[in-house]
Amino acid sequence: MMINYSDTEIIDGVLAEFAHLAAIPRKSGHEKAVSDYLVKAFTDIGCRVHQDEVNNVVADLPATAGKEKAPVIILQAHMDMVCVAAPGVAYDPLKDPVKLVRDEKFLSADGTSLGADDGIGIAEILYLMKHLDEHGPLRAIITVDEEQGMTGAIHLDPEYLMDAQYLINCDSENYDELTVGAAGSVNIDFNRQLTFSAPQGDKAYRIHLKGLLGGHSGMEIDKGRGNAIRTMAMVLNALDEAGIAYELASFTGGKARNSIPAEAEVLISTMAEAEVVQEVLEAERDSFIAKFGDIDGNIELELTEAELPQQVMTDEDRDSIIRLLVSLHSGVYAMSQVVPGLVETSANVGMVRMDDKGEVISIAYFPRSSIDAKLSEFVLQADIMGQMAGFTAVIGNQSPGWKENANSRLAKVMQEVFKQQNGFSMKVETIHAGLECGYHLMKKPDLDVVSIGVTTMDIHSPQERLELASIVPQVKLIAETIQRLAE
Numbered sequence: 470m471m472i473n474y475s476d477t478e479i480i481d482g483v484l485a486e487f488a489h490l491a492a493i494p495r496k497s498g499h500e501k502a503v504s505d506y507l508v509k510a511f512t513d514i515g516c517r518v519h520q521d522e523v524n525n526v527v528a529d530l531p532a533t534a535g536k537e538k539a540p541v542i543i544l545q546a547h548m549d550m551v552c553v554a555a556p557g558v559a560y561d562p563l564k565d566p567v568k569l570v571r572d573e574k575f576l577s578a579d580g581t582s583l584g585a586d587d588g589i590g591i592a593e594i595l596y597l598m599k600h601l602d603e604h605g606p607l608r609a610i611i612t613v614d615e616e617q618g619m620t621g622a623i624h625l626d627p628e629y630l631m632d633a634q635y636l637i638n639c640d641s642e643n644y645d646e647l648t649v650g651a652a653g654s655v656n657i658d659f660n661r662q663l664t665f666s667a668p669q670g671d672k673a674y675r676i677h678l679k680g681l682l683g684g685h686s687g688m689e690i691d692k693g694r695g696n697a698i699r700t701m702a703m704v705l706n707a708l709d710e711a712g713i714a715y716e717l718a719s720f721t722g723g724k725a726r727n728s729i730p731a732e733a734e735v736l737i738s739t740m741a742e743a744e745v746v747q748e749v750l751e752a753e754r755d756s757f758i759a760k761f762g763d764i765d766g767n768i769e770l771e772l773t774e775a776e777l778p779q780q781v782m783t784d785e786d787r788d789s790i791i792r793l794l795v796s797l798h799s800g801v802y803a804m805s806q807v808v809p810g811l812v813e814t815s816a817n818v819g820m821v822r823m824d825d826k827g828e829v830i831s832i833a834y835f836p837r838s839s840i841d842a843k844l845s846e847f848v849l850q851a852d853i854m855g856q857m858a859g860f861t862a863v864i865g866n867q868s869p870g871w872k873e874n875a876n877s878r879l880a881k882v883m884q885e886v887f888k889q890q891n892g893f894s895m896k897v898e899t900i901h902a903g904l905e906c907g908y909h910l911m912k913k914p915d916l917d918v919v920s921i922g923v924t925t926m927d928i929h930s931p932q933e934r935l936e937l938a939s940i941v942p943q944v945k946l947i948a949e950t951i952q953r954l955a956e
Contacts, residue, residue, distance in 0.1 A: 479945075480940050483596045484571070486591070486593075486595045487589055489510075492566045494563055495549055496563060497551070497614050499562075504611075504613065511528035514528075515530065516598070521624065521625070523620055524621075525612050525624065527608065527609070527611075528611075530609070532605045532606045533601075533603040536604060539606065539955035540635060540955075541632050541633040541634060541635075542606070543607075543630070544607065544610075544639060545611070545640075545909075547611065547616075547621060548587075548613060550584035551582055551725045551727070551928075552581065552584075553725070553931055554931060555931035567584050568580075568581070574937060577933065577934040583933040583934065585933060586929070589923050590640055590922060591611055593947065594609050594611075596944065603952070604955060605951070605955035610625065610629060615905055619866070631913060634917060635917045636906070636909060636916055636918045637879070637918075638905065638921075641900075641920045643924050644923050644939035644943050645895055647883055647884060647897045647921060648898055649873045649897055650870070650873040651899065652812075653868050653869050653870035653903070654836065654837040655835075655844050655866070655868065656833070656834075657862060659793060660830070660832075660861045661790070661859060661861070662829055668777060670738035670740050671740060672743075673736065673776060673778060674746060674773065675735070675773050675775045676772055678700060678701050678771075679732045680769040681695050681729075681765055682694045682695075682731060682765050683697075683724075683730060684728070684927060684929065685729070686727045686728060686729050686817035686819065690812060690817065690837075690901065694764060695768065697723070697730040697733040698794060700753075700768075702790070704750065705737075708746070708749050709791075713739060713741045713745060714740060715737045716781035717736075717786075718735075720733075720735045720821050722820065722821045723833070724820070724929075728819055728929040730818070736775060736778060746772060751770075754768055785859070786830075790830060793855070794818065796854060801815050802815050803843070815836070815901065816835065817835045817836075817837075819834070836851075839899065841869070845867075868908065870907055873899055874917065879918070879954070880897070882953050882954060883950050884897070890942065921947075
């Protein structure tokens with residue numbers, strides 16, 4: 470065995486590495502501090518380290534004696550995290566560390582997302598590079614901004630892939646699953662310039678929709694959970710259908726593009742009494758429960774009086790926002806015709822934001838599909854729907870899907886090792902979520918790639934937690950795989 474430590478020592482060692490990362494704020498797009506930390510951490514191990522212009526970190530650990538001619542193996546993870554706080558929890562993701570909570574079974578965070586996606590992958594890589602007894606040439610590639618735009622994977626110099634034969638991506642979510650394919654995705658942003666006027670209503674109310682489960686828009690899109698942003702649009706539409714004249718001052722919701730939003734909030738002005746508005750809210754709550762109650766039934770629609778806003782949107786702006794949000798598909802769009810139970814295509818309305826001046830509203834939309842042609846269709850639809858609703862659709866880079874390699878030696882070796890170590894077989898899966906592997910394969914199509922990870926639950930949410938017992942099997946699996954590939 471290449472890791473000669475007890476299970477307790479392995480868990481404590483990996484979590485010690487993770488604790489260093491948790492102490493450093495690392496929201497997507499703000500990774501310079503953690504990138505600098507990783508440069509030093511890998512340098513201290515004895516790696517030759519390169520930090521590129523977008524703050525990706527590439528660290529090469531020379532082979533141990535006698536293994537110099539073994540194939541180069543890449544261990545890859547991403548350093549950014551989705552930062553989400555529970556209602557009422559004070560949390561500045563640009564300044565505050567993640568406060569870790571550990572019990573006998575799980576590692577979690579105190580009121581925020583944990584960042585195990587993908588901090589635990591980095592922690593395992595650091596631990597392995599420090600403690601492997603023997604190995605061939607190893608390279609760690611730790612990228613930035615995986616969660617929002619795959620910026621790190623896009624900008625990674627192909628030079629760091631060309632001499633490698635194998636890449637183990639450490640960004641999956643179940644220790645007994647081997648991922649051999651993934652969906653592509655595309656970022657779509659709908660923007661509209663707003664026009665304001667003085668309110669005609671003499672009362673103002675804040676409507677806060679909360680209590681939904683939320684979750685990862687890829688791995689949990691098939692769970693049938695409600696979308697708070699789209700539901701709030703339905704609430705506003707119901708007010709109009711009930712004949713309640715109102716004006717919209719603000720609309721916000723969601724935490725990240727790739728998270729199913731659990732909350733949304735609007736500020737309205739009206740002449741209507743609170744009791745009349747409350748009746749509509751209660752009817753919409755009943756309607757939501759009829760659709761989602763067995764899965765996501767803890768919805769709250771909280772109505773509170775507010776100070777009358779100085780300005781409100783025009784009716785045209787308000788109606789355009791509602792039309793677009795009600796029309797956008799959010800949830801599963803199609804199931805795979807090839808892999809039973811696999812989501813083929815989905816979309817998520819992830820965020821609604823108004824800029825600092827309140828002059829522009831932006832809606833973040835995130836389709837995924839294992840079929841690139843379906844993504845192209847969503848792009849076309851988005852452009853047309855944006856025009857119809859009076860929004861400009863800004864289309865981002867379309868990330869490539871990752872097609873399964875039936876001849877993967879890496880997948881075969883990893884399955885053999887796992888079964889010998891654990892006594893049962895790994896599940897081999899293609900997933901409906903984005904991984905950086907597609908970009909790596911675009912640059913080096915013959916790279917042999919798999920993705921694995923420890924078991925994590927409710928990622929991208931304040932309920933995110935990591936199963937401690939899954940750490941040791943992961944570390945031992947990677948260690949033994951490295952050894953066999955070096956023989």
